[in-house]
């Protein structure tokens with residue numbers, strides 16, 4: 001698996017979608033999600049060539065540090081904490097397999113919950129990532145191609161489900177009832193990340 005190619009394509013996709021993400025944040029936040037997250041991922045892409053000298057844990061840790069210091073705001077700290085937990089969970093891992101990725105994903109969701117003190121249903125990125133983590137653990141009998149389709153489908157449903165939710169965490173919660181009717185920008189950025197990973201893996205596994 002070419003992890004650097006996957007990371008670079010996430011950076012490219014977030015860049016491509018940055019105005020759409022900031023537009024979603026304009027409706028229920030402060031219009032900065034796409035611009036900030038894209039700045040962080042572009043910085044990651046600038047440094048990604050040195051990742052070939054690092055193990056998976058070190059890569060996740062480096063990405064966390066870059067996001068925390070370059071994205072700012074709630075999402076930089078939250079994605080960064082999630083990736084720091086991924087780094088801890090992958091210590092000593094040389095080869096990735098489905099089980100190890102599942103453990104890392106579980107650690108990421110736990111880190112996000114710990115940092116943001118949110119649970120699913122509060123209109124955040126967790127509404128994309130928690131269902132993905134759940135289906136990941138429950139779908140181990142599927143072939144890799146069916147598995148990737150399922151993961152992407154669940155991520156999309158999770159992201160879309162935030163439209164009808166009332167925000168009770170983060171900046172969007174200041175809007176109260178007026179937050180209903182808009183997709184959460186963080187749920188959308190998480191969906192873009194999951195979808196991009198699935199697209200890359202489909203290519204690799206010739207799905």
Ligand SMILES: Nc1ncnc2c1ncn2[C@@H]1O[C@H](COP(=O)(O)OP(=O)(O)OP(=O)(O)O)[C@@H](O)[C@H]1O
Pocket residue numbers: 025029030032033036037072073074075076078112115116117118123124125126169170171184185186187
């Ligand atoms: N407590 C939280 N737990 C999980 N996710 C959260 C939390 N607060 C915000 N988010 C996610 O972060 C996204 C907003 O990210 P953004 O980069 O726009 O930060 P921000 O809210 O503008 O930050 P700040 O208010 O600190 O400037 C939301 O759409 C939501 O998905």
Ligand SMILES: [Mg+2]
Pocket residue numbers: 025029030031032033073171
């Ligand atoms: Mg914002």
